[in-house]
Amino acid sequence: MSPQNLFCCLFAGDxxxxxxxxxxxxxxxxxxxxxxVPFVDRLLAEVSAIEQPSVQWHLAQILGEVPLTxxxxxxxxxxxxxxxxxxxxxxxxxxxxxxxAGFAQDDVELRRWLLPVLRRRLADRRKSVAKxxxxxxxxxxxxxxxxxxxxxxxxxxELRAAAVRRIKKRQDFRNHLIVYFVINAVLxxxxxxxxxxxxxxxxxxxxxxxxxxxxxxxxxxxxGRKPITEEQIQREAEKLSRRD
Numbered sequence: 001m002s003p004q005n006l007f008c009c010l011f012a013g014d015x016x017x018x019x020x021x022x023x024x025x026x027x028x029x030x031x032x033x034x035x036x037v038p039f040v041d042r043l044l045a046e047v048s049a050i051e052q053p054s055v056q057w058h059l060a061q062i063l064g065e066v067p068l069t070x071x072x073x074x075x076x077x078x079x080x081x082x083x084x085x086x087x088x089x090x091x092x093x094x095x096x097x098x099x100x101a102g103f104a105q106d107d108v109e110l111r112r113w114l115l116p117v118l119r120r121r122l123a124d125r126r127k128s129v130a131k132x133x134x135x136x137x138x139x140x141x142x143x144x145x146x147x148x149x150x151x152x153x154x155x156x157x158e159l160r161a162a163a164v165r166r167i168k169k170r171q172d173f174r175n176h177l178i179v180y181f182v183i184n185a186v187l188x189x190x191x192x193x194x195x196x197x198x199x200x201x202x203x204x205x206x207x208x209x210x211x212x213x214x215x216x217x218x219x220x221x222x223x224g225r226k227p228i229t230e231e232q233i234q235r236e237a238e239k240l241s242r243r244d
Contacts, residue, residue, distance in 0.1 A: 003028055003035050007042070015052055022058035029065035036066045044072060048079045053089035057096070075105055077110060081194035084117060093121070094132045101136045162227075173222045180215055184208050 006028070030038055036043075043066075047059055060083065063076040064132035077100070084096045097118065104110040121133035187204040 010050065010055065011046055015054070018050070018052055018060075019054035024053045026058045026061045026197075029062040033066045036062065039065055040068060040072055044079065053087065054094050056083050056087060057089070057092045057094075060092070060096040060099040064102050073103070077107075083111070089130050090126045093124075093129050097136055099139050118147045122194065151170055169222045173218055176215065176218055180211060184211070203238070226240075 003025065006021045006024050009017050010025075012018055012021070031043055043059065043062065047055065050056070058081055063080065069077060080096050080100050080103070083092055084100060086178075087093060087096070095163065097114075100110070101116055118133045118136055122130050124130045124133065136181050160196065184204065191202050191204045
């Protein structure tokens with residue numbers, strides 16, 4: 001059966017026909033995703049409005065496979081966010097979280113949105129959902145640059161990733177500190193040997209002071225800055241909702 005015929009079957013009156021058509025289209029998306037490109041806009045409009053769980057979970061898989069324009073990608077993410085927040089079907093939740101994690105690989109804002117959602121799903125009464133939520137942050141966190149995550153970690157994968165980042169930042173700061181002292185010692189030695197005492201303000205002082213200010217901010221970033229907690233996120237979200 002052609003993709004066109006399969007697509008038409010998504011709107012059949014029989015839910016079993018819709019489910020089988022969605023399953024067949026998902027297989028097409030995995031093997032020959034280009035065949036579904038002509039149908040992407042309708043997937044994002046008409047098909048996304050179908051509330052049948054078996055269609056929703058196959059749609060999540062399809063959207064994770066087919067080529068999307070920037071606008072289509074934004075719409076796909078909106079649909080997946082809506083489904084993961086409002087669906088109670090365990091398969092919809094699992095496959096939608098999986099697809100969102102895939103989109104989040106190169107989307108900083110989506111990663112920031114997704115990680116708290118995965119944390120909440122850790123307490124899901126269904127073991128498969130909780131297990132999937134515990135597994136996905138490892139890939140999502142690994143894709144993030146060092147400075148993109150500033151949220152308190154909770155899962156073992158997040159804790160390990162946070163520990164690695166913290167160790168790396170401390171090593172980088174120690175290296176920065178060593179370079180600061182070595183370079184400044186050389187500059188002051190050069191000044192002392194050449195024209196020490198000739199100027200009211202020794203020229204190496206400018207380097208020492210302004211570089212030192214940068215070093216203080218670096219130290220604060222490594223040792224003083226606290227991660228954002230889930231409670232802070234919730235409080236800020238409540239403030240924004242009241243403002244709106």
